[in-house]
Amino acid sequence: MIQDRLLETAVREFGQKGLEGASTRGIAAAAGTAMSSITYHYGGKEGLYLAAADYIVSQMDDIAPRALEGALPGTPDEARAAIHRTFAAFIDKISGPRSEAWALFIVREQMNPTGAFDRLWAGPMGRNLGILVTLVRTATGASDDAGARLAVVTLFGQVIVIRAARAMCARLLGRPLDDPDLIADFKARIAANTDAVLDRLISERTSERGQA
Amino acid sequence: MIQDRLLETAVREFGQKGLEGASTRGIAAAAGTAMSSITYHYGGKEGLYLAAADYIVSQMDDIAPRALEGALPGTPDEARAAIHRTFAAFIDKISGPRSEAWALFIVREQMNPTGAFDRLWAGPMGRNLGILVTLVRTATGASDDAGARLAVVTLFGQVIVIRAARAMCARLLGRPLDDPDLIADFKARIAANTDAVLDRLISERTSERGQA
DNA sequence: GTCTATACTACGATAGAC
DNA sequence: GTCTATCGTAGTATAGAC
Numbered sequence: 001m002i003q004d005r006l007l008e009t010a011v012r013e014f015g016q017k018g019l020e021g022a023s024t025r026g027i028a029a030a031a032g033t034a035m036s037s038i039t040y041h042y043g044g045k046e047g048l049y050l051a052a053a054d055y056i057v058s059q060m061d062d063i064a065p066r067a068l069e070g071a072l073p074g075t076p077d078e079a080r081a082a083i084h085r086t087f088a089a090f091i092d093k094i095s096g097p098r099s100e101a102w103a104l105f106i107v108r109e110q111m112n113p114t115g116a117f118d119r120l121w122a123g124p125m126g127r128n129l130g131i132l133v134t135l136v137r138t139a140t141g142a143s144d145d146a147g148a149r150l151a152v153v154t155l156f157g158q159v160i161v162i163r164a165a166r167a168m169c170a171r172l173l174g175r176p177l178d179d180p181d182l183i184a185d186f187k188a189r190i191a192a193n194t195d196a197v198l199d200r201l202i203s204e205r206t207s208e209r210g211q212a
Numbered sequence: 213m214i215q216d217r218l219l220e221t222a223v224r225e226f227g228q229k230g231l232e233g234a235s236t237r238g239i240a241a242a243a244g245t246a247m248s249s250i251t252y253h254y255g256g257k258e259g260l261y262l263a264a265a266d267y268i269v270s271q272m273d274d275i276a277p278r279a280l281e282g283a284l285p286g287t288p289d290e291a292r293a294a295i296h297r298t299f300a301a302f303i304d305k306i307s308g309p310r311s312e313a314w315a316l317f318i319v320r321e322q323m324n325p326t327g328a329f330d331r332l333w334a335g336p337m338g339r340n341l342g343i344l345v346t347l348v349r350t351a352t353g354a355s356d357d358a359g360a361r362l363a364v365v366t367l368f369g370q371v372i373v374i375r376a377a378r379a380m381c382a383r384l385l386g387r388p389l390d391d392p393d394l395i396a397d398f399k400a401r402i403a404a405n406t407d408a409v410l411d412r413l414i415s416e417r418t419s420e421r422g423q424a
Numbered sequence: 425g426t427c428t429a430t431a432c433t434a435c436g437a438t439a440g441a442c
Numbered sequence: 443g444t445c446t447a448t449c450g451t452a453g454t455a456t457a458g459a460c
Contacts, residue, residue: 002426016324020233023453034427039455041425104323111316112228113379121383129384146385150401153381154370161369164376167325169365171333172341173358189362196412197405204404214444236436246445251437253443 003041005031010052015104019049019114053109053116056102057123068131072138079138080198084191086132087159091190094163095183103163129156140201151201158190215253217243222264227316231261231326265321265328268314269335280343284350291350292410296403298344299371303402306375307395315375341368352413363413370402 009031013022024045028035042048067085093099106125109117129152136148136155162169166177175182221243225234236257240247254260279297305311318337321329341364348360348367374381374389387394 018230018233021230024455025453035454036428036456037426045454107319107323107376110377110379111319111375117379121380125380126383129380133384146397147401149385150397151405153373153384154398154401154405156380157369157371157373157377158366159369160373160377161365163323164319165322165369165372167322167329168333168337168341168368171338172345172365173361185358185362186366189359189366192412192416193363193366193405193409196408200404200408235434237434247436248438248446249444257436 002031002033002037006033006038006041006048007052007055010048011056011105012101014049014052015101015108018108019045024048049114050116050119052105053119056105057119057125060102060124072131072134074138076139076141079135080195083132083135083139083194083198086128086135087155087190087194088187091159091162091183091187094159095177095186097178107160107164132156136198136201139198140205142201142205144205147201151197155194155197158193162186214243214245214249218245218250218253218260219264219267222260223268223317224313226261226264227313227320230320231257236260261326262328262331264317265331268317269331269337272314272336284343284346286350288351288353291347292407295344295347295351295406295410298340298347299367299402299406300399302340303371303374303395303399306371307389307398309390311375319372319376344368348410348413351410352417354413354417356417359413363409367406367409370405374398 006027009027010022013027013030016022024035024038027048028038038044038048042051067089068082069085073079073082094103106120109120132152132155133145133148136142136151137145140148142148162177170177173182218239221239222234225239225242228234236247236250239260240250250256250260254263279301280294281297285291285294306315318332321332344364344367345357345360348354348363349357352360354360378389382389385394
């Protein structure tokens, strides 16, 4: 399918060079077709860009939400286990070579949000983060929604740093970031940190109650 | 000074649009000068880009390392306090409006490192991260250098998420990210998380020794 | 639907006036 | 040093053959 090849190439090129940096000529050539087919199928460069965002969403959708195994957990321990599964799955996804193009595209959108970010957020991204907030509240017994959201943001930051600050990680760790051993260590560190933070949230809650 | 105006504008434009997206015409016009002065002073677009990176480094230099107050601490508690000061100072810096252009420029370089990243890393960025590794080792009594580096990466991720995944943070938190109250909450959350992670690192170390 | 042709615009670099 | 003028190139978009 020529449209799939076009979208695949578009995600890669837009991710690497950005909306303005990538050229329709280059994308079409790399996809093995004429530039005018971009106009035909997507109306132009901007249309292709939005279609690339939708393509990422469609590819994400069938992998991400599985860590939750259907229903939301009821007990704190179940919720904590689900949080760990979610982060572990996300690290696998984000650190794999296949997600490199997606990650570049998404981080770019984070900094200069266009209409494409709305589409990304409406997909698994926003959904899973919302679920994580619920899970954190269940795991810690917190009624404080804003606090749980803040915790999710910081926990999530630990994970995305490997993409968003990739060059810095490579320098500081001194190892190639696609090394499976490093990813395993990274995963273990994040799991331990997550437990530590969740415990801390629980103790914050109980000490608050103690003061009240 | 026209060169300062040119560099200031270059950091902003390159940060927003990237090396290929920004135009020398646009930068020169926004700086109130002719495009050919870029050629005259910096040899061309690429020279201006590298000069913009150096400009960022020069502006960072006089603010960042102060949290360490001169010498490296000797005791774990002193080290922990220095870690907290470093992160607090960094959050102030990274969340302020003045750093917006820098952050965009730097995150772009992280994803597509060019020669400019070498210059950034050679500045306060690499230096302070190296110091943080030492501080974490002192604070936790860890001999494991690789483990400390990994911990610094994840701790650092918590902080940079507010820039690197800014759009996501805005959606998830539902508050404007330049709200001082939010920044204060963010700082408190990160301080608490950092303590939790450092405690965890200490307990990991002692349980290892217990097993040995 | 996919291609080649071409029109039009904007870019970076350079030359030369002042 | 800073400006204007201009050249060659590369970009998007479009028209039209097949």
